[in-house]
Amino acid sequence: MSEFIPVFEPLLDGNEKKYLNECIDKGWIGSNGPFVKQLEHDFSAYCCQKYGSTVTNGTAALEVALQAMKDEYSWSDYDEIIVPSFNIISSAQACIYNKLKPVFVDCEDETWNIDVNKIEQVITPKTRGIIVVHIYGLPSDMYKILDLAKKYNLKIIEDAAQAHGMTYNGKKCGSFGDISTFSFYTNKHVASGEGGIVLSSDKNLIDKVNYYKNLCFTKDRFVHNHLGHNLRMSNLQAAVACAQLEKIEKTIAIKKHIGGLYQELLKNIPAKLSKAKMPYAENHYWVFGLVLNDDIKLNAKTAMEKLAQANIETRPFFYSLHLQRAVLNLGIKDNISRPVSEKIYEKGFYIPTGLTLTVEKIEYISNQIKALF
Numbered sequence: 001m002s003e004f005i006p007v008f009e010p011l012l013d014g015n016e017k018k019y020l021n022e023c024i025d026k027g028w029i030g031s032n033g034p035f036v037k038q039l040e041h042d043f044s045a046y047c048c049q050k051y052g053s054t055v056t057n058g059t060a061a062l063e064v065a066l067q068a069m070k071d072e073y074s075w076s077d078y079d080e081i082i083v084p085s086f087n088i089i090s091s092a093q094a095c096i097y098n099k100l101k102p103v104f105v106d107c108e109d110e111t112w113n114i115d116v117n118k119i120e121q122v123i124t125p126k127t128r129g130i131i132v133v134h135i136y137g138l139p140s141d142m143y144k145i146l147d148l149a150k151k152y153n154l155k156i157i158e159d160a161a162q163a164h165g166m167t168y169n170g171k172k173c174g175s176f177g178d179i180s181t182f183s184f185y186t187n188k189h190v191a192s193g194e195g196g197i198v199l200s201s202d203k204n205l206i207d208k209v210n211y212y213k214n215l216c217f218t219k220d221r222f223v224h225n226h227l228g229h230n231l232r233m234s235n236l237q238a239a240v241a242c243a244q245l246e247k248i249e250k251t252i253a254i255k256k257h258i259g260g261l262y263q264e265l266l267k268n269i270p271a272k273l274s275k276a277k278m279p280y281a282e283n284h285y286w287v288f289g290l291v292l293n294d295d296i297k298l299n300a301k302t303a304m305e306k307l308a309q310a311n312i313e314t315r316p317f318f319y320s321l322h323l324q325r326a327v328l329n330l331g332i333k334d335n336i337s338r339p340v341s342e343k344i345y346e347k348g349f350y351i352p353t354g355l356t357l358t359v360e361k362i363e364y365i366s367n368q369i370k371a372l373f
């Protein structure tokens, strides 16, 4: 029996402490500190976008991004945004809070990303944009999505919260969106505990993000024409994120190493594993997922319970957004079928990929998984 193995652990072995000490020594703890500006500059440059605006988390990034777009492009209430059904609640919620209607599209079986062949059939005269999410370590098929966006004049909101440093056909994820968003939550490739950023090369959009995230202050301080939010990131969080960004290539290399080991050790089990690569990308293994074969009686829940008994922490796959009570209660329902995202919730889960994992632990985890069958 191993000691408890968490599903993720960050690695804070760079300049995190040094930069935090700088903040404290100089008194820069608020949102107007130098690390905030540095992060906005360095992270947008890293992702090949012109401008960045830091926020409190990745969910807030999506919310304020849509708020800025709705204003900039004069979208109407209940205009439609296409969202992958296999995803975290944040994207659906960002639409709903902005009075936009999420329209869910199933994912594909290979990568668990949005099924690009099922997008066109849900486009209506009210469709304004697509929230593209790169899921679990492989990017969505961007060229096909960009073609559709062009054909139907749709905006792309690229949620790259799991895709820092990842590339699609050699181009950085986060560089494709009219607006792109990232999270710096503890388990992301760049982590600051909590945090996020909105990127764009359109100055007007970033100006609007800066406006709405900062209580819609005007030149006449304390005179307001609109209601916004306070979503400002602190200099302390930005300090940690700056240190993390410096060593992102090392972080990605560790993730790929862990993923490669699991591929080898688990290759013969009756489950579909995270795919190592697609023609357009290599997997970064933000997480390492497995979907148990249909003809196996075992479902994800039971497998996860058994692994928990062996001290291995796991996480279930996303529960489809179109099935969420919170969404259905608002009357957002349709007759579109989304069998893949429904099935992989029943059969899928992901296993530890913490940055401090040792080879011994990876072997132990793999052996415990094999023992399930």
Ligand SMILES: *Cc1c(COP(=O)(O)O)cnc(C)c1O
Pocket: 056, 057, 058, 059, 060, 088, 090, 091, 133, 134, 159, 160, 161, 162, 183, 184, 185, 194, 195, 196
């Ligand atoms: C983590 C994540 C978010 C939310 O980010 P938070 O910082 O936790 O709010 C949004 N979208 C995706 C795809 C994520 O993985």
